[in-house]
Amino acid sequence: MSQSIEIKTELENKFDWLKDQVRITRENRLWLDVPADKFFVIFDYLISLAGFKELCTITGTDEGDNYGLMYHLARTDGKVLNLKTLVPKEGGSMKSIISYFPGGTIYEREINDLLGVKFEGLPPGRRYPLPDNWPEGEHPLRKGWQPDKLSKVEGIKEAGEERLNMPIGIRSEISQPTDFSLIRRRDDVQISIGPQHPALKEPESFNVTLQGEKISGIEIKLGYNHRGIEKACEQRSYIQDVYLVERICGICSHTHSTCFVQAVEEIAGLQLPKRAAYIRTLVGELERVHSHLLWLGVAGHEVGFDTLLMYTWRDREIVMDILAMLTGNRVNYGINQVGGVRRDVTAEQAADILKAVDQLEEQTKYYIEVATEEQTLIQRLSGVGKLSKEDVLKLGTVGPTGRASGVERDVRRTDPYAAYGELDFKVITSDQCDVYGRAVVRLLELMESYSMIRQVLKKLPDGPISVRAPRRIPAGEAISRYEAPRGEDVHYVKSNGTENPERVKVRAPTLANLQSVTKMLEDRYLADLPIVIAAIDPCFSCTDRLIKVEDKGLMTWEEIRQYGIEWYKKQGVDFARMTGKIGRSKE
Amino acid sequence: MIAALFNILIFPGFLFLSILGLVAEFVDRKLYARLQNRVGPPFFQPLADFLKLLGKEEVVPEEADMRMFNLSPVFALAATVVAYLYIPLWGTKALFYFDGDLIVVLYLLMIPTLTFFLGGWYSRSLFSTIGAVRSITQLFAYEIPLFISLLAPAILANSWSLSAITAYYAAHPWFWLFNLLGFGVALIALLGKLERVPFDIPEAETEIVAGSFTEYSGRLLAYFRMAIDIEVIVGASLLAAVFLPFFLMANPVLGFLFYLIKIFLIIALLALARTVFARLRIDQMIEFCWKYVAPVAFLQVLINLILKGSILR
Numbered sequence: 001m002s003q004s005i006e007i008k009t010e011l012e013n014k015f016d017w018l019k020d021q022v023r024i025t026r027e028n029r030l031w032l033d034v035p036a037d038k039f040f041v042i043f044d045y046l047i048s049l050a051g052f053k054e055l056c057t058i059t060g061t062d063e064g065d066n067y068g069l070m071y072h073l074a075r076t077d078g079k080v081l082n083l084k085t086l087v088p089k090e091g092g093s094m095k096s097i098i099s100y101f102p103g104g105t106i107y108e109r110e111i112n113d114l115l116g117v118k119f120e121g122l123p124p125g126r127r128y129p130l131p132d133n134w135p136e137g138e139h140p141l142r143k144g145w146q147p148d149k150l151s152k153v154e155g156i157k158e159a160g161e162e163r164l165n166m167p168i169g170i171r172s173e174i175s176q177p178t179d180f181s182l183i184r185r186r187d188d189v190q191i192s193i194g195p196q197h198p199a200l201k202e203p204e205s206f207n208v209t210l211q212g213e214k215i216s217g218i219e220i221k222l223g224y225n226h227r228g229i230e231k232a233c234e235q236r237s238y239i240q241d242v243y244l245v246e247r248i249c250g251i252c253s254h255t256h257s258t259c260f261v262q263a264v265e266e267i268a269g270l271q272l273p274k275r276a277a278y279i280r281t282l283v284g285e286l287e288r289v290h291s292h293l294l295w296l297g298v299a300g301h302e303v304g305f306d307t308l309l310m311y312t313w314r315d316r317e318i319v320m321d322i323l324a325m326l327t328g329n330r331v332n333y334g335i336n337q338v339g340g341v342r343r344d345v346t347a348e349q350a351a352d353i354l355k356a357v358d359q360l361e362e363q364t365k366y367y368i369e370v371a372t373e374e375q376t377l378i379q380r381l382s383g384v385g386k387l388s389k390e391d392v393l394k395l396g397t398v399g400p401t402g403r404a405s406g407v408e409r410d411v412r413r414t415d416p417y418a419a420y421g422e423l424d425f426k427v428i429t430s431d432q433c434d435v436y437g438r439a440v441v442r443l444l445e446l447m448e449s450y451s452m453i454r455q456v457l458k459k460l461p462d463g464p465i466s467v468r469a470p471r472r473i474p475a476g477e478a479i480s481r482y483e484a485p486r487g488e489d490v491h492y493v494k495s496n497g498t499e500n501p502e503r504v505k506v507r508a509p510t511l512a513n514l515q516s517v518t519k520m521l522e523d524r525y526l527a528d529l530p531i532v533i534a535a536i537d538p539c540f541s542c543t544d545r546l547i548k549v550e551d552k553g554l555m556t557w558e559e560i561r562q563y564g565i566e567w568y569k570k571q572g573v574d575f576a577r578m579t580g581k582i583g584r585s586k587e
Numbered sequence: 588m589i590a591a592l593f594n595i596l597i598f599p600g601f602l603f604l605s606i607l608g609l610v611a612e613f614v615d616r617k618l619y620a621r622l623q624n625r626v627g628p629p630f631f632q633p634l635a636d637f638l639k640l641l642g643k644e645e646v647v648p649e650e651a652d653m654r655m656f657n658l659s660p661v662f663a664l665a666a667t668v669v670a671y672l673y674i675p676l677w678g679t680k681a682l683f684y685f686d687g688d689l690i691v692v693l694y695l696l697m698i699p700t701l702t703f704f705l706g707g708w709y710s711r712s713l714f715s716t717i718g719a720v721r722s723i724t725q726l727f728a729y730e731i732p733l734f735i736s737l738l739a740p741a742i743l744a745n746s747w748s749l750s751a752i753t754a755y756y757a758a759h760p761w762f763w764l765f766n767l768l769g770f771g772v773a774l775i776a777l778l779g780k781l782e783r784v785p786f787d788i789p790e791a792e793t794e795i796v797a798g799s800f801t802e803y804s805g806r807l808l809a810y811f812r813m814a815i816d817i818e819v820i821v822g823a824s825l826l827a828a829v830f831l832p833f834f835l836m837a838n839p840v841l842g843f844l845f846y847l848i849k850i851f852l853i854i855a856l857l858a859l860a861r862t863v864f865a866r867l868r869i870d871q872m873i874e875f876c877w878k879y880v881a882p883v884a885f886l887q888v889l890i891n892l893i894l895k896g897s898i899l900r
Binding site: 302 | 622623624625713714716717784785787788791792793794795796862863864865866867868869870871
């Protein structure tokens, strides 16, 4: 707390008009509202003199006549200062911060697309995250906006009839990738990796310009996975949101639900029972193990080393079984609730986990051996996808990707949550700055995870696993950080005293990391592209969260629900009857 | 006439080679799977795949050159089958032979790669084009070492005919041990020729989908795959004839058995390489072939020349 107060006094000494403006909600969390005309004075000071060199994300909110823009700035010691300013809706605009943080481009684009805030100095480029055929002037995150405001077909027709049946995200201005005349006329070719491509596990598009085998340009198009989760969260209660947020991603589902409930608990002032914190940590580390093993297999596959894929995914089943045993599910564990966890860990389960961890550790040692000795693998990985320490800091790269460039940035250490403050672990870094370094960091992190799981099971305190949480969360706001397997995950939750949150903002680690891909691929070969993309361990479904457009137009939630029920009825599955049956059999 | 037809269609022509090729594919896939801790396919899987492809719809890209697109797989298939006729299998004599057939076989074996290039290039798809260019780039890297490594035993045997070479080594048992370096070079070159990991760069799935074959489907793809299966057999037979010239039997049953053991040993070595290596990049592959493989092949020629000039005089 003392350090936060120090920052506060320093700010007040420097700028006397800030007297009693800085709020400290808890250790490591400072909040400050400044008027738009004085914003950059403070912003500049915070970055250059107060050491807030990381930009977690920017949250845009709709506040009546104004837009709220909140810049979440972080320091290496875990302090987060949330600097907020208001921009009037009528004719207002904000100066872009990309001269400070080049990595902030994508956050500004997102706010521009979803809220309609104009940013001066934002370079022209592809919109993110809405599809290209989304009509102008429709900003779904505005409070008054309803999904049904867009009429089903006409809404898209507005943008042009010819785009109606066009696949989402493909602009007509871009020449067809199969246009052979391009090759004859020019010596560079453009190929599109994605949205459907064997190298990608999720639909995302990379337009690559090639000169021979060399990459001379790359354009990333995101947004194929938008499902409207941020908007949907505002329309649902906190209890429902926990499960909704969990479905942002299939791999790091625990990440998102933990991050969300942490924020809600902070606003509600709930004291998380110790045992619950430990169980959350346990599931979180098991999730990291399964995610890193999955990554290792995918990386092997990307460089044509399928044997590694088969071996690691076989071993990944061990941890998946453990997760299923603990929580009842292989993914989307559903173990979190506001105020604690839903299932306890029994002594027998603990014994099983320890046995599995021993087995996994044995295997991981073998993989470390393979990674450090297999020559073709090393040749394909080392020196590829270079990203210097300076670029990491500038672009805001997080997680193992940043740590492999020698940046010791790990939320578990700097801003401990759950039980991490009481565990003994190392933050793994590497100075390789390339894909090989990223692989080594992940492999060694696996070993750290095993040790942490053992510590958790050893120290697991007795006591309740949850406290009673109110349905209505008092008004307030909180920002929560979580070290996902891919990097820092950030959730911002703002409540208004009702059952539903006012605003939920998610910044998944992949969004922060993706911007470094372009940098990593400078002057590299086409053959390096899959592994370089894979090396940030991308999770596009995390990155994309918003609106879904089908050929038929837009469906409201009720329609989607009805559509789902009808669809299953046609398959012979009637949920209404089924729930009845389950109820009866229980009796 | 009937004998010729029999040779072309039944034995050792299309039918025999197709069956052997499918068996080889099965052995390769099963071994690969077992080495990766998987169950692997049942024995009839390659045949089932082939028949399935025959029954599938053929889609030819609008921009593709119809003639080249359709002819390439047929040429690939024909060239590999013809090459087989000149390779001695379990005796010292091939079905056909003349002085210089070694060169003819090597050129015939180059045709499949050229058809991969032409088929890919005339598909007009970008992935195919890149794959095609990679095919031909790779050809220049492994073809020279392969030629030289096969010429070395020929120098010792003083003949350009495969049958004569085999006969020479049959007459001088243990001389094949001189050519072990060349055998290694030829195996590596064969990996490149068959576009197998670590040299499967022309069809690197995660980069360019399926390379030259991206646009191929149905019957044409089936022919291409059959041609590759047969190429495996022909390549393995060629290496067996030149580098493993022992247990050549007058008795066809025993001889055939040993022949099978030899070629499946080579196929197993190829499968093993597929299991333990990652795919190289094209620049790394070319560097590897020219920096290490080609010099070793030349060393083999040098060894054989010295041997011929001194001890074996």
